[in-house]
Amino acid sequence: MLKLDNIVAGYxxxxxxxxxxxxxxxxxxxxxxxxNGTGKSTVLKTIVGLVKAQEGQVTLAGQIINDVPTEDRAALGLSLVPQGKEVFGGMSVEENLLMGAFHRRRHRTEIAGDLEGVYQRFKRLRERRNVAAGMLSGGERQMLSIGRSLMARPTMLLLDEPSAALAPRVVEEIADAILALRDLGLTLLLVEQNVGMALDIADYIYVIRGGRIAFEREVGDGVAMDELQEFYLGGKEHA
Structure with a gap:
């Protein structure tokens, strides 16, 4: 679905x-x-087109998208849940969700069905649908950010550190929600610092350090936490 081939990028x-x-x-x-500072967010920005690849190719569903504008990449099924649980604080929960479907605003019946689907997946958002998004807890804002991205009907979802600054109980809820999205047929790239969460839910892991891939392996292929930490903290090189 998504392939980065020898990407060189920066500012x-x-x-x-x-x-x-x-x-x-x-x-x-x-x-x-x-x-922090290893290049994770730059990878995501390059995928969505906010940073231009200086070398290499970004391919989505078989199509090279290096020269496709950011807004058109969304129309191809690519959606980003940004870091920081960013929401429109002065708007209600429901208004935030509807913003995710802005480019589909002519399809009102479909949007209404998608909105109901988000509320079924995140019941707390239904309960707080008329509350200003700025009044939500960190976990609720993260659910709202994910829900808003789903309103765009993506096929490929990018999540930038969804567990950051959340309590362990809430991290478990977010992890369960991400697994449920995969079960719906979505393809997901999860950018994280939380090693434990990644090992719990991912099929495959990459570790980036200094703007280079230092380690990669299937999660079910005997990856131990202590081994992964060595690569993560800089003790080894790619193997």
């Missing part, structure tokens, strides 16, 4: 990514792990 003359290659198969749940 101005500063290169952040140095030949990043990764593959997210259709229907898969792949995690990209790394600490």
């Amino acid at each position: 101005g003359r500063t290169r952040i990514l140095h030949g990043v290659t990764l593959d997210v198969p259709k229907g898969g749940l792949v995690a990209l792990l790394g600490g």
Whole structure:
């Protein structure tokens, strides 16, 4: 579904990514792990077109999208849940959700059905549908961010550190919601610092360090937490 092939990217003359290659198969749940400043967010920005790839190719569903504008990538089925649980604080929960379907606003019947689907998946959002989004808890804002992305009817969902600054109980809820999305047929790329969460839910993991992939492996292929931590913290190179 999504493939990055030898991506070099950055800001101005500063290169952040140095030949990043990764593959997210259709229907898969792949995690990209790394600490602060390793290039994780730049990978996502390059995928959605906010940062231009200086070298390499970004391919979505067999189509090279390097020159496709950001807004048109959404129409191709690509949707990003940004870091920081970003919501429109002065708007209600329901208004935030409807913003996710803005480019589909002529299809009112479909949108109404999708809205009901989000409310069934995140029951707390239904309860708080008329509450200003700025009044929500961190976990509720994360649910709202995911729900808003779902309103765009994506086939490929990018999640930027959805567990950040959340209580362990809420992290479990978000993890369950992500697994449920995979079960719906969505393809997911999860960018995280939470190693435990990634090992619990992902099919395949990559570790990025210094703008390069330092480690990759199937989760079910004997990946131990202590081994992964060595790559994550910088003790080893790619194997």
